[in-house]
Amino acid sequence: MEFDRAGMNALMDIVARPELVFVRGEGSWLEDHTGKRYLDFIQGWAVNSLGHCPPEVRRAMEAQAGQLINPSPAYFNAPSMELARRITSASCFDRVFFANSGAEANEGAIKLARKWGRLNRNGAYKIITMDHGFHGRTLATMSASGKAGWDTMFAPQVPGFPKAVLNDLESVKALIDAETVAVMLEPVQGEGGVLPATQEFMQGLRKLTEEEGILFIVDEVQTGFGRTGSMFAYQQYGIEPDIMTLGKGIGGGVPLAALCAREAVSCFAYGEQGGTYNGNPVMTAVGVAVFDALMADGFLESVQARGRQLSEGLLELGAKWGFKGERGAGLLRALILDGDDGAAIVQTAMARTPEGLLLNSPRPNLLRFMPALNVSEEEISLMLAHLDEAITKVRG
Ligand SMILES: *Cc1c(COP(=O)(O)O)cnc(C)c1O
Numbered sequence: 001m002e003f004d005r006a007g008m009n010a011l012m013d014i015v016a017r018p019e020l021v022f023v024r025g026e027g028s029w030l031e032d033h034t035g036k037r038y039l040d041f042i043q044g045w046a047v048n049s050l051g052h053c054p055p056e057v058r059r060a061m062e063a064q065a066g067q068l069i070n071p072s073p074a075y076f077n078a079p080s081m082e083l084a085r086r087i088t089s090a091s092c093f094d095r096v097f098f099a100n101s102g103a104e105a106n107e108g109a110i111k112l113a114r115k116w117g118r119l120n121r122n123g124a125y126k127i128i129t130m131d132h133g134f135h136g137r138t139l140a141t142m143s144a145s146g147k148a149g150w151d152t153m154f155a156p157q158v159p160g161f162p163k164a165v166l167n168d169l170e171s172v173k174a175l176i177d178a179e180t181v182a183v184m185l186e187p188v189q190g191e192g193g194v195l196p197a198t199q200e201f202m203q204g205l206r207k208l209t210e211e212e213g214i215l216f217i218v219d220e221v222q223t224g225f226g227r228t229g230s231m232f233a234y235q236q237y238g239i240e241p242d243i244m245t246l247g248k249g250i251g252g253g254v255p256l257a258a259l260c261a262r263e264a265v266s267c268f269a270y271g272e273q274g275g276t277y278n279g280n281p282v283m284t285a286v287g288v289a290v291f292d293a294l295m296a297d298g299f300l301e302s303v304q305a306r307g308r309q310l311s312e313g314l315l316e317l318g319a320k321w322g323f324k325g326e327r328g329a330g331l332l333r334a335l336i337l338d339g340d341d342g343a344a345i346v347q348t349a350m351a352r353t354p355e356g357l358l359l360n361s362p363r364p365n366l367l368r369f370m371p372a373l374n375v376s377e378e379e380i381s382l383m384l385a386h387l388d389e390a391i392t393k394v395r396g
Contacts (some may be wrong), residue, residue: 004021016220025040025051028375036356037356038358039355039379040362042359046227046370048372049249049293050252050372057254059170059283060288064286068284079285079288082312083291084096090231090291090295091235091260093244093260094266097258097260105221106138106140108245108273109259110127111272114181118222130163131165132193134192135186136221143158164183166201172205182216183208187329188222196328202237203239203309206241215265216241217243218233221247224244226294226373229303244260256287293365306373318335331369331370336366339365342361348390348394352389369373
């Protein structure tokens with residue numbers, strides 16, 4: 001197949017992309033327009049929880065598309081109710097609102113917290129978020145994110161997101177005032193470089209927010225739905241938040257996200273929240289299929305086992321090259337390099353022949369790994385071998 005240059009030029013040029021087109025995917029493998037295969041440890045940015053084109057997801061989409069695609073969000077549909085029931089039964093939350101993207105779910109969380117603040121805390125509206133956090137690309141979620149410059153890039157943006165330091169409880173305490181309504185963070189900062197919140201910090205935050213009478217919001221868009229080895233990452237901290245958002249993995253590759261809240265916090269009045277495609281049956285039917293696959297006997301245990309394998313393999317590789325170690329949770333992991341050649345390693349791994357390897361470098365000194373949750377033991381070993389080879393080429 002020829003590369004479609006006219007097609008490329010018809011798309012908005014918003015990010016540097018390699019001149020290749022992916023045409024096919026299966027499990028942990030992608031194939032480009034020339035027929036070259038790639039071992040994929042990006043998986044659509046931790047989105048394809050069951051790999052490319054998993055049979056469960058295809059079956060669910062086909063069956064639902066043949067039955068009902070969209071009755072309108074003004075009516076109930078069965079798959080959205082089934083998925084909401086599954087999520088509430090597997091978590092500490094009582095109510096779910098489905099959205100189309102992580103940013104939209106987080107917008108919903110911000111609106112819900114502000115509404116709750118109006119009802120319960122004299123109009124308090126500020127939400128404390130973390131330096132280097134990532135919550136999305138809408139105006140409000142860019143302000144909520146802790147990337148340098150993101151709160152002013154499209155100024156005037158949404159105010160009310162003071163920034164604390166991850167794993168520093170005092171830095172959160174110092175920001176709380178009468179106008180504070182919530183604290184919001186990722187249990188593991190994904191885009192920020194795979195930085196896990198500590199047990200002490202999460203437990204301290206739960207205690208602090210309770211004492212102060214403010215809400216605790218976890219953004220599990222990247223960590224939720226099995227990514228860290230439990231259904232939701234908050235469950236590994238022995239705490240129960242008030243609001244949680246989901247995205248990415250919940251849809252197994254299709255646009256699906258969710259805003260989850262405890263009953264006492266679910267305070268939207270009619271007309272305050274909605275959206276044309278929200279909770280549509282095709283996407284939520286996929287969510288049900290993904291949920292059931294993750295909850296099948298032994299699945300999450302295998303995510304944990306593969307996570308340990310990946311962690312040990314990265315540690316070994318890091319030791320061999322004198323790198324600075326690895327970190328993460330479950331199958332969301334990072335290798336910390338001793339130099340800023342992450343992008344070069346990514347490029348070399350991709351260009352490798354006959355088979356390429358797809359990796360991500362969210363920071364110059366870091367490689368991030370987000371394989372399918374059903375990645376095999378052999379595929380992880382193969383990735384480690386290819387990576388070692390790519391590093392040899394770059395460093396050699
Ligand atoms: C990806 C991500 C988002 C944004 O999700 P989109 O679907 O891209 O809008 C929000 N929060 C976290 C933690 C993410 O990783």
